[in-house]
Amino acid sequence: MRFLDEATIRIQSGSGGPGRVSFRRAKFVPKGGPDGGDGGKGGDIIFVTDSGLSTLLDFRYTREYKAKNGEPGGTQLKSGASACDLRIRVPVGTLLRDQKTGEVIVDLAESAQEFVALKGGRGGKGNHFFKRSTVQAPQKAQPGEPSQLKEITLELKLLADVGLIGLPNAGKSTLISRISNSKPKIADYPFTTLVPQLGVVKVEEGKSFVVADIPGLISGAHQGAGLGLQFLKHVERTKLFLHLIDVFEKDPLRRFSEINEELRLYSPKLLKKKQIVVLTKTDLLKGSRKITSLLQKFNTLGYPALAISAVQGKGLRELVMQTYREFCS
Ligand SMILES: Nc1nc2c(ncn2[C@@H]2O[C@H](COP(=O)(O)OP(=O)(O)OP(=O)(O)O)[C@@H](O)[C@H]2O)c(=O)[nH]1
Ligand SMILES: [Mg+2]
Incomplete structure (x- = not known):
């Protein structure tokens, strides 16, 4: 059973921009003083929770996250620009671990929570900083602080959004x-599946459900027939059900209401959940009349239905698109 979604990524903050060595040049000022500016700060790596995300799927496609470096210092005491921070959006409930030590870094349990995982390097001082009464023309400037690099494991306990019943x-x-x-x-x-299984469905970049x-x-x-209702607790908190029916069932509508009756007996609340009826195995059927008529019948009962x-x-x-729409509405 996979109830834990996991991904390992590499994060790197930006390094600081180097300070500059430069001297003021102007007409009638033959020996201008040092005017090398400071380097800009490198970008931080910040994790932000987003309640619109429910899985770590996107992290399996993009594994490297690097913030930009600070700009070098300029002449005339101009500082280099600081780089923007890199914000990485993760689902609420994501746990960050140091990949090497396994140590928990932070548990991002709240919505819109921010966590600075790596600080960007400070910019180096320009040569103006090194001017002393004894050193009027310093030839040195500081390099920027280096970036930091870390391998991080993201973990998320998955909760199912959609339950398959039938x-x-x-x-x-x-x-x-x-x-x-x-x-x-x-x-x-029958009864091939003995324990619940979770799967992550990717709708498109940044959109997925479980x-x-x-x-x-x-x-x-x-009353305990078959495997009983003990597994319904795993779908109790889902937002909707896909109710699957083999199109070859003798009386699909009757089968449908029998299962719903079992749901009601388990907990009337379950029947209040949205259901999408899914007629399966349509490749085995010649012609589409039976399908069309069944879909209509389920629609008449008030259920969206697909084959x-x-x-x-x-x-x-x-099916994936409609499920996602229903699940988001
Ligand atoms: N032709 C055809 N066969 C299908 C299709 N979907 C499932 N089957 C077959 O139907 C049988 C049952 O499929 P499963 O997916 O194991 O059914 P299930 O609902 O998970 O069954 P349990 O785990 O026993 O509850 C298998 O032999 C599948 O190959 C389909 O679209 N077309
Ligand atoms: Mg099964």
């Missing part, structure tokens, strides 16, 4: 294996 063999694990990074066992007998695949439910589950073939990949993009 009869055994409905195709729940096949679906999660096609739309997420989870690779569950799939087989053509799906939970749970063991199939059957009529009488509230998919996980094996052929049909309807999966639409």
